[in-house]
Amino acid sequence: MELHDLTIHELRGMLEKGETTSRAITESVLNRIKAVDEKVKAYITVTGEAALSQADRADKDRKAGTASAVHGIPIAIKDNMCTAGTRTTCASKILGNFIPPYDATVVTRLNGSGIVMTGKVNMDEFAMGSSTENSAFFATKNPWDLGRIPGGSSGGSAAAVAAGECIAALGSDTGGSIRQPAACCGVVGLKPTYGRVSRYGLVAFASSLDQIGPLTKDVTDAAIVMNIIAGHDPKDSTSADIAVPDYTRSLVKDVKGMTVGIPKEYFIEGVDPEVDKAVREAVKTLERLGAKVVDVSLPHTGYAVATYYILATSEASSNLARYDGVKYGFRAQGAKDLLDLYMKSRSQGFGPEVKRRIMLGTYALSAGYYDAYYKKGQQVRTLIKQDFDEAFKKVDIIATPTAPTAAFKIGEKSSDPLQMYLSDIFTISVNLAGIPGISLPCGFTTGNLPIGLQLLGRNFDEESVLRAAFAYEQATEWHKKRAKL
Amino acid sequence: MNYEAVIGLEVHAQLQTNTKIFCGCETAFGEEANTRTCPVCIGMPGVLPVLNKKAVEYIIKTGLATHCSITPSSRFARKNYFYPDLPKGYQISQYELPLCEKGYVEILVDGKVKRVGITRIHLEEDAGKNLHTSESGASLVDLNRAGTPLMEIVSEPDIRSADEAAEYLKKLRSILRYIEVSDADMEKGNFRCDCNVSIRPVGAKEYGTRAEVKNVNSFKFVQKALEYEIKRQAQILDEGGRVVQETRLFDSSKGVTFSMRSKEEAHDYRYFPEPDLVPIVTSNETIEAIRKTITELPEAKRNRFVKEYELPEYDADMLTQSRALAAYFEEAAKLSGQPKVIANWMMGELMRLLNAEGKEIEQCPVRPDRLAGMIKMINDGTISTKIAKTVFEEMYGTGKDAETVVKEKGLVQVSDTGAIETIIDDVIKANPAQHADYKGGKDKLFGFFVGQVMKASKGKANPEMVNELLKKKLAE
Numbered sequence: 024m025e026l027h028d029l030t031i032h033e034l035r036g037m038l039e040k041g042e043t044t045s046r047a048i049t050e051s052v053l054n055r056i057k058a059v060d061e062k063v064k065a066y067i068t069v070t071g072e073a074a075l076s077q078a079d080r081a082d083k084d085r086k087a088g089t090a091s092a093v094h095g096i097p098i099a100i101k102d103n104m105c106t107a108g109t110r111t112t113c114a115s116k117i118l119g120n121f122i123p124p125y126d127a128t129v130v131t132r133l134n135g136s137g138i139v140m141t142g143k144v145n146m147d148e149f150a151m152g153s154s155t156e157n158s159a160f161f162a163t164k165n166p167w168d169l170g171r172i173p174g175g176s177s178g179g180s181a182a183a184v185a186a187g188e189c190i191a192a193l194g195s196d197t198g199g200s201i202r203q204p205a206a207c208c209g210v211v212g213l214k215p216t217y218g219r220v221s222r223y224g225l226v227a228f229a230s231s232l233d234q235i236g237p238l239t240k241d242v243t244d245a246a247i248v249m250n251i252i253a254g255h256d257p258k259d260s261t262s263a264d265i266a267v268p269d270y271t272r273s274l275v276k277d278v279k280g281m282t283v284g285i286p287k288e289y290f291i292e293g294v295d296p297e298v299d300k301a302v303r304e305a306v307k308t309l310e311r312l313g314a315k316v317v318d319v320s321l322p323h324t325g326y327a328v329a330t331y332y333i334l335a336t337s338e339a340s341s342n343l344a345r346y347d348g349v350k351y352g353f354r355a356q357g358a359k360d361l362l363d364l365y366m367k368s369r370s371q372g373f374g375p376e377v378k379r380r381i382m383l384g385t386y387a388l389s390a391g392y393y394d395a396y397y398k399k400g401q402q403v404r405t406l407i408k409q410d411f412d413e414a415f416k417k418v419d420i421i422a423t424p425t426a427p428t429a430a431f432k433i434g435e436k437s438s439d440p441l442q443m444y445l446s447d448i449f450t451i452s453v454n455l456a457g458i459p460g461i462s463l464p465c466g467f468t469t470g471n472l473p474i475g476l477q478l479l480g481r482n483f484d485e486e487s488v489l490r491a492a493f494a495y496e497q498a499t500e501w502h503k504k505r506a507k508l
Numbered sequence: 509m510n511y512e513a514v515i516g517l518e519v520h521a522q523l524q525t526n527t528k529i530f531c532g533c534e535t536a537f538g539e540e541a542n543t544r545t546c547p548v549c550i551g552m553p554g555v556l557p558v559l560n561k562k563a564v565e566y567i568i569k570t571g572l573a574t575h576c577s578i579t580p581s582s583r584f585a586r587k588n589y590f591y592p593d594l595p596k597g598y599q600i601s602q603y604e605l606p607l608c609e610k611g612y613v614e615i616l617v618d619g620k621v622k623r624v625g626i627t628r629i630h631l632e633e634d635a636g637k638n639l640h641t642s643e644s645g646a647s648l649v650d651l652n653r654a655g656t657p658l659m660e661i662v663s664e665p666d667i668r669s670a671d672e673a674a675e676y677l678k679k680l681r682s683i684l685r686y687i688e689v690s691d692a693d694m695e696k697g698n699f700r701c702d703c704n705v706s707i708r709p710v711g712a713k714e715y716g717t718r719a720e721v722k723n724v725n726s727f728k729f730v731q732k733a734l735e736y737e738i739k740r741q742a743q744i745l746d747e748g749g750r751v752v753q754e755t756r757l758f759d760s761s762k763g764v765t766f767s768m769r770s771k772e773e774a775h776d777y778r779y780f781p782e783p784d785l786v787p788i789v790t791s792n793e794t795i796e797a798i799r800k801t802i803t804e805l806p807e808a809k810r811n812r813f814v815k816e817y818e819l820p821e822y823d824a825d826m827l828t829q830s831r832a833l834a835a836y837f838e839e840a841a842k843l844s845g846q847p848k849v850i851a852n853w854m855m856g857e858l859m860r861l862l863n864a865e866g867k868e869i870e871q872c873p874v875r876p877d878r879l880a881g882m883i884k885m886i887n888d889g890t891i892s893t894k895i896a897k898t899v900f901e902e903m904y905g906t907g908k909d910a911e912t913v914v915k916e917k918g919l920v921q922v923s924d925t926g927a928i929e930t931i932i933d934d935v936i937k938a939n940p941a942q943h944a945d946y947k948g949g950k951d952k953l954f955g956f957f958v959g960q961v962m963k964a965s966k967g968k969a970n971p972e973m974v975n976e977l978l979k980k981k982l983a984e
Contacts, residue, residue: 344597
């Protein structure tokens with residue numbers, strides 16, 4: 024295996040033993056990008072020069088004995104997280120030339136740990152999408168089958184990890200945007216509990232749903248990254264002031280004493296039979312590893328997609344109002360007056376899906392409709408959360424498929440937005456409830472496409488989620504497979 | 509037709525916190541454009557608001573000072589609209605569950621106390637400023653002011669005249685300054701008033717259609733605008749027309765209000781709870797701790813002045829306009845033992861001299877103990893009240909005390925009977941014709957003689973003694 028195929032923990036071991044250098048690892052990754060990114064198209068901006076000098080500094084620090092555990096490991100950042108001095112576009116024309124003068128808190132924390140940033144990766148515009156086809160620049164391809172989507176909206180992050188174009192990546196998840204692409208690309212993707220990781224510097228889509236999380240080659244790496252990025256941030260009033268445990272201590276190879284719940288609403292018609300089979304096999308494996316398995320019910324699951332598309336779009340319609348061509352970003356030419364400036368800049372600067380959602384959200388909040396849509400949506404959201412609260416009285420973990428199918432073909436669903444929305448059907452409730460969820464590979468279709476297992480836990484119980492995921496992973500070989508490019 | 513005016517006022521007062529409401533930028537005034545900004549108050553991508561706790565303390569203090577109830581769990585809301593001086597495209601304000609509700613302010617109307625209800629007080633952020641330059645035809649946006657904490661104070665429509673409106677605003681301003689939460693200076697723009705005014709036939713129960721007059725920037729203009737608006741609406745109704753619900757502006761040079769909106773529809777602000785901020789939870793302990801920081805408020809002080817110093821309501825009201833003024837009065841009153849005399853001097857000469865220079869009591873060059881000292885000199889006859897005016901002006905101009913001024917200027921009152929008699933004798937001798945006329949019945953000439961005696965004594969003769977002795981001597 025090449026250096027770029029290895030995990031954070033493997034590389035860390037080699038670095039500590041002096042078997043390799045940060046420079047070598049970074050060069051391996053940058054060369055891999057040069058070799059395959061024309062096909063995969065995961066990157067919007069590659070920061071090669073900066074990465075190499077960061078790597079050199081990491082090597083120097085290691086020699087001086089001042090390096091941290093993940094010093095000098097190359098990580099990619101989804102392009103909706105602000106990186107000072109480096110273009111941050113959200114895959115949108117309206118921010119095509121935006122260079123933030125500040126770092127997102129997670130970026131500051133990664134930099135503090137000596138991480139090397141390889142660049143900014145592709146996404147659905149403003150994180151709105153499930154296939155990365157909504158990027159204003161180009162679509163990213165699934166490394167397992169270049170004619171298929173990598174999932175979305177963190178498609179660039181997932182594809183880059185799967186293709187060896189970075190050792191790990193950060194993504195963001197509002198309705199499934201870390202977990203679903205992780206499932207499509209056969210990698211691990213963790214959405215932390217809402218409030219576990221700071222949102223400062225994450226360009227807001229839906230403020231009450233967004234969370235940043237890691238996409239990695241295995242569960243151990245996810246725990247390592249969580250140790251760095253999790254924790255209270257005074258700049259984010261919604262970040263929880265709860266101590267961060269050492270998540271690597273959750274990496275126990277069994278699940279003895281844990282109870283796993285299988286919600287009947289997630290094993291329904293419309294789920295690909297191969298996906299259903301692989302997930303049920305995974306649950307059996309968890310049982311062999313010591314878990315008790317019980318049936319649970321999450322009765323309001325059917326309302327989740329509708330609820331999400333009212334609440335998320337409402338918040339988004341407000342969050343995206345600041346992109347008006349006045350202060351930064353794209354400003355249209357030839358406007359005759361203020362209203363014209365607003366209309367031209369936003370019409371030209373935003374893509375069709377973004378506009379669709381802004382209109383939906385504006386409508387749902389408007390006078391006469393607020394009670395019927397937004398307020399009602401929040402009330403149903405409480406019911407959905409209560410479903411999980413009830414279930415977690417009986418179980419510690421809930422296991423489901425991450426998505427109803429494996430990765431679909433590029434262009435297959437892009438002309439039917441509602442069909443596209445349904446690919447998030449199993450991930451969306453999780454954001455509405457705020458609980459943590461992980462996706463990890465649990466098999467492959469006959470077409471050699473990855474299948475994702477989703478494990479959910481109680482609020483701020485990432486430890487149980489990581490433990491169950493690790494135990495399952497270590498009892499299987501899925502995480503060792505690499506896409507052939 | 510006899511109409512009654514129904515007026516409600518919305519005041520926006522800037523809180524005098526050191527930093528803005530949702531970020532650490534300083535709340536400066538008059539700085540170079542866009543130098544007191546940061547990514548948060550500019551509304552850059554990815555930034556988040558963090559609440560300034562001092563702003564919360566100040567609004568709770570204001571609520572307590574106006575007898576409001578404090579909402580135990582209060583929420584921020586987004587008010588969405590597009591304008592270049594509103595960087596995020598929404599203002600973080602409050603909609604449902606404002607911090608303070610259902611209070612009141614007392615004002616004096618025709619010597620009687622009237623309560624004006626306060627519907628609510630809430631916290632919000634100020635917008636920036638648009639500057640329209642005539643040269644390039646471009647508009648410039650200065651975001652220094654964006655994010656400054658504002659308190660919106662909404663009154664019940666209890667106000668019935670332009671005068672009452674002015675009184676309400678003055679009282680509100682004095683309360684805010686008393687508890688030191690706001691500079692409350694209309695001229696500096698940190699105390700802004702929007703007026704809602706309608707009229708209805710006297711005795712009617714329903715409200716008429718109201719017009720809103722926005723951004724009137726002085727108490728005097730508020731009064732004028734309301735007077736004009738009431739007249740305008742009365743004329744419309746008298747002619748059988750209907751008042752249009754609209755927003756109007758006041759033209760201070762012409763003294764009229766004019767319509768602002770052409771065909772614009774009412775704004776739909778699409779309020780929803782602010783998801784980036786947690787609810788503001790206020791415990792009873794916190795409320796009591798804040799209540800303790802409030803010392804005597806204007807109303808209580810006014811009532812106490814009436815009782816303790818036996819002052820008329822009017823005097824007490826004037827002297828409690830500001831904490832500093834009241835404190836000055838109390839010190840001078842206690843030292844001199846003559847509260848009413850001190851009150852008269854303060855409301856008369858002292859305010860005259862301060863106003864001429866545009867100074868506040870805090871900058872008065874005459875200390876309270878010095879004023880008291882001068883009053884003592886009047887009491888013991890050293891100087892007359894008339895001479896005291898000159899003495900006071902000199903004290904004000906030089907900062908010296910009364911004794912020094914009197915000595916240096918030789919203004920000691922002449923109260924020596926013998927000395928006055930000598931002067932009187934000389935004056936009578938010098939004016940035999942007028943003496944004869946006076947004795948012949950021209951009583952008015954008494955004033956002439958008084959004037960002559962005062963002139964001869966360079967104003968220093970004790971006026972009462974002059975009157976008494978002159979009467980006697982002229983009759984001889």
